[in-house]
Amino acid sequence: MRSLASDNYAGAHPAVMAAIAEANTDHAPAYGGDSTTARAIELFREHLGDQAEVFFTFNGTGSNVIGLQSLMRSWEAVICASSAHINVDEAGAPEKLLGSKIINLDTPDGKLTPELIESVQWRAGDVHQSQPKVVLITQSTESGTCYSPGEVRAIADIAHARGLFLYMDGARISNAAAGLGVDLRTITTDAGVDAMSFGGTKNGTILAEAVVLLNPNLGVAHDLGYIRKQYMQLSSKMRFSAAQFIALLTDDLWRTNAAHANAMAQRLAASVRDIPGLSIERPVEANGVFATLPAAAIPVLQEHTPFYVWDEATSEVRWLCSWDTTEHDIDSFAAAVRSTLGGI
Template sequence: MTTLHDPDVRGFASDNYAGVHPEVLAAIAAANGGHQISYGADVYTARLAEVLGRELGAAEVYPVFNGTGANVLSLQSMLPRWGAVICAESAHINTDENAAPERVGGIKLLTVHTVDGKLTPELVDRHARGSRDDEHRAQPGVVSITQSTELGTVYSVEEIRAVADHAHSLGLAVHMDGSRLSNAAAALDVPLRAITADVGVDLLSLGGTKNGLLGAEAVVVLDPSTTVGLRYLRKVDMQLSSKMRFMSAQLLALYDGDLWLRSAGHANAMARRLYDAVREIPGVTMTNVPQANAVFAILPAGVADRLRERFRFYDWDPARGEVRWMCAWDTTEADVDAFAAAIRRETARVA
C-alpha cells in the first residue's frame, strides 16, 4: 500500500492534524462484523448512551459527524426563531465556522470581547439585560462557553458554575462547546461531569476528533427541558449517520475507559514541555502559560516563515508576529525537542 505522507513528520498547527489512535482504529474494526440496525438503533449507540449517562449525566446522546454540526444543531434546538446566543468574540462558533450558526441555524450571535476567551456573569450582562423584551433586537436565549477556549485558557469549576447560575437566573440556557473538553478536564484533574452537568451546563457539544477519533462528535443533552426537536433537527442538518455504529464505536473507545484522559493529558504535557523549552530563547516572547494543549508566542520577524519550511503551524495575530502551536495525543517528546531546537536556531540566525 502506498503511503502518501512522511510518518515521521509532526505538525504543531492543530490537534486535528494527528492521526487516529490505534485503540480507536481497533474499535472501528471490531464494530465491522455482521449487520447492525442503521441510523442509531444499534447496540454501540445504545451502549454509548449508557456510558455518557454515567460519565456526564447525559439524558440523551446524539452522535454527529463534526464539531460545527454539533454546535449548530445544539443551538438550533435551544432557541426560538427570534433567539440569540451570547458568546465570546473569540468563540469558534463566531470565528471559525464560516457563519454556519447564522446561515444554517438562522441564529444571531451576540459577541463579547474578552481578554482571555472566557465569559463572566458581568460580560453576559452586556447583552442579556439590554436586549430583553425589545422587539427590535434578537432575544438572548443561550449563553455558549468553550472549554478549553480558543485562547488556550480553561474555565475553573467555579467559573463555569458562576456563569451558569447567572445565566439561569436570567432565564438563559447554557451550551458548552466541548471540542477540547478532555484537555480541560485533564488540566483541572476533575471528572468530565464536574465541569459540565454538575455545574449547570444544559447542552454539550462533546469533542472527539481533536482527541484521536477518525471523525465523531456528539450532542449530549444534560437538561432535556432546555432543548427540543434534536431527533428531527439532526436529519435536517445532515448530521444523521446511516452507519452510526462506527461513530458510536469511536466515542465508546474514547470515553468508556480512560483513553480520553490519557490522550488529552499527554497533549497537555507536551504543550508544557514546548513552553518550557522555548520561553528562555532570546527574542521569543511567550504570550500565555499553557493551561491545556495550546502554546502562543511572538517570534522575531521572518522566523515563523523559515520555521514553516519544516513545521506546520498557524499565525494567530500576524500584526504582532504571534503564532499558535498545538500539541496532540501523538506529539512526542522528540517532536517537541526538535521543534524547540529549530526555533532556537532560527531565532539566533535573525539576531
C-alpha cells in the same frame, strides 16, 4: 509530516481503529438502533450523568449548529466570546442556518465572565430586538485557557438568572478536564451546563463527535432528533461513530490522550520560554501554546513544522499538540526555534 498546526492533523488512535474494526461485523440496525450505539450512550451517561441525551454527529461545526438550534429560535441570540469558533471559524454556518444574531464580546483570554454577560442589555419582550437565549462558552477556549468548575458555575448561575441556557463548545472538553485534573461531569453537568458539543476528533476519533443534552428539563431531545436529520448530521452507519467513543470512554483513554497532548504543550512552553525574542503571554492550560516571535522567524519555522499564525499584527503564533505528539517532535522543534531565533 509532523505538525503543530492543529490537533486534528493527527490520525485516529489505534484503540479507535480497533473499535471500528470490532464494530465491523455482520449487519446491525442503522441510524443508532444498534447495540454499539446503545453501549456508547451508556458510557456517556457514566461520565456525564444518567440524564444525558446523546446525539452522535460528524463534526464540530454541525454539532454547534444543531445543539444551538435545539435551544433557540431565529429571533433569539447567542452570546459568546469574539474569539469563539462559532463567531470566527464556522463560515457563518450559525448565522445562515440558525438565522440568529451572534452577540460577541471581546475578552483578553477567550473566557466570558459573569460581568461581561451582565453587560449585555436588551429589552425583554420587545419585538424589535433579538432576544438573547443562549450563552456559549468554549472549553478549553480558543486561546488555550480553561474555565475552572467555579467559573463555569458562576456563568451558569448568571445565565439562568437571566433566563438563558448555557451551552458549551466542548471540542476540547477532554483537554480541559485533563488540564484541570477533574472529571468530565465536574465542568459540565455538575457546573450547570445545559447542553454541549463533545469533541472526539481532536482526541483521537475520526468523523465522530456528539451533542449531549445535560439538563433533563430542556425537553428538546425529541426535536433534536429531527434537527440532526435536517442538518445532515445523522449517520446511517452510526455504530462506527459510537464505537469510537466506546474506545475513548473506556479506561479513561479520553484522559490519557488529552493529558499527553497537554503535557507536550507544557514541555514545549518550558523548552522555549527563555529564548530571547520569544514570549508566551497566555497561560498554557490545555494543549496549546501561543508564542509571540519575530515575524522573520515564522516562515523558517513553518518549514520545519507547520503551524498557524494566530495574530498577524503581533506575530503571535499557535502551536497545538495532539494525542500523538512525541517528546522528539517537541525537542526537535524547540531546538529549531532556539537556533532560528539565535540567528535573527
